[in-house]
Amino acid sequence: MINHKGPACDLLVISAHTDDAEIGLGGTIRLLADKGRRVWAVDLTRGELGTNATPDERWVESQQASAVLGLAGRAQLDLPDGFIDSTDREQVSRVVAVIRRLKPRWIVTAPDPVRHPDHRQTPELVVRASFLSRLVALQPEKTGGRLWKDGETWTEPAERWEPEAVFSVCPDNGAPAVIFDISATWPAKQQALACYASQFSRQDGRVSTWINDDVFMEKIERRARTWGSRGGVELGEALASLSFPVMTDLPVERWGR
Numbered sequence: 001m002i003n004h005k006g007p008a009c010d011l012l013v014i015s016a017h018t019d020d021a022e023i024g025l026g027g028t029i030r031l032l033a034d035k036g037r038r039v040w041a042v043d044l045t046r047g048e049l050g051t052n053a054t055p056d057e058r059w060v061e062s063q064q065a066s067a068v069l070g071l072a073g074r075a076q077l078d079l080p081d082g083f084i085d086s087t088d089r090e091q092v093s094r095v096v097a098v099i100r101r102l103k104p105r106w107i108v109t110a111p112d113p114v115r116h117p118d119h120r121q122t123p124e125l126v127v128r129a130s131f132l133s134r135l136v137a138l139q140p141e142k143t144g145g146r147l148w149k150d151g152e153t154w155t156e157p158a159e160r161w162e163p164e165a166v167f168s169v170c171p172d173n174g175a176p177a178v179i180f181d182i183s184a185t186w187p188a189k190q191q192a193l194a195c196y197a198s199q200f201s202r203q204d205g206r207v208s209t210w211i212n213d214d215v216f217m218e219k220i221e222r223r224a225r226t227w228g229s230r231g232g233v234e235l236g237e238a239l240a241s242l243s244f245p246v247m248t249d250l251p252v253e254r255w256g257r
């Protein structure tokens with residue numbers, strides 16, 4: 001059992017689809033959770049355009065993965081899968097409401113902004129929402145969506161909030177701002193990914209996709225080894241900066257290790 005301490009949310013991972021947080025940051029999430037950090041994941045869509053499995057089946061899988069990673073909580077909004085739009089006022093407003101409710105220190109968007117149009121739009125939407133969340137005059141709509149973890153509700157009033165920094169999962173050809181050492185939590189990341197059998201396994205007559213090919217998992221491991229070697233450790237996950245933390249002193253507590 002993990003005992004969380006500190007603020008309501010140390011790190012908020014905002015992704016388009018249920019498995020994105022695990023693919024991009026599974027090792028980091030578990031690493032920080034093991035240190036008592038409160039990490040939340042928010043999935044913007046229900047994944048209704050996914051090739052395999054229904055949104056409800058994917059939600060069950062994501063709850064299992066959330067428990068494996070020690071997430072403090074997870075929310076799933078119902079923005080339209082395939083049509084995330086960083087200029088859509090209502091979509092941005094929904095994310096502002098989440099940020100104000102959770103008051104995260106750091107925000108990371110996952111996965112890296114490539115290929116899928118939702119993955120390209122998500123970082124832009126998150127940067128916009130992170131900025132607008134500090135503007136008192138903006139009154140967002142209710143958050144909505146569904147929550148993992150009993151006893152959590154979204155009914156609290158949402159006051160303005162300014163996160164310290166916003167990052168994205170670093171693209172393979174990008175410049176990392178931070179590398180987390182996930183050597184110790186790599187097995188937990190694999191275990192969390194295995195929870196998404198409907199997405200990453202071809203058993204039970206599922207349709208072949210590029211993510212349920214064994215090559216996909218090999219790519220995730222290769223990426224972890226590459227970032228690890230860049231940081232002088234065995235396995236790593238890298239973040240690229242979208243909004244720099246502004247410092248007046250060294251951090252009170254060290255992040256990572």
Ligand SMILES: [Zn+2]
Nearest residue numbers: 016017020116
């Ligand atoms: Zn995705």
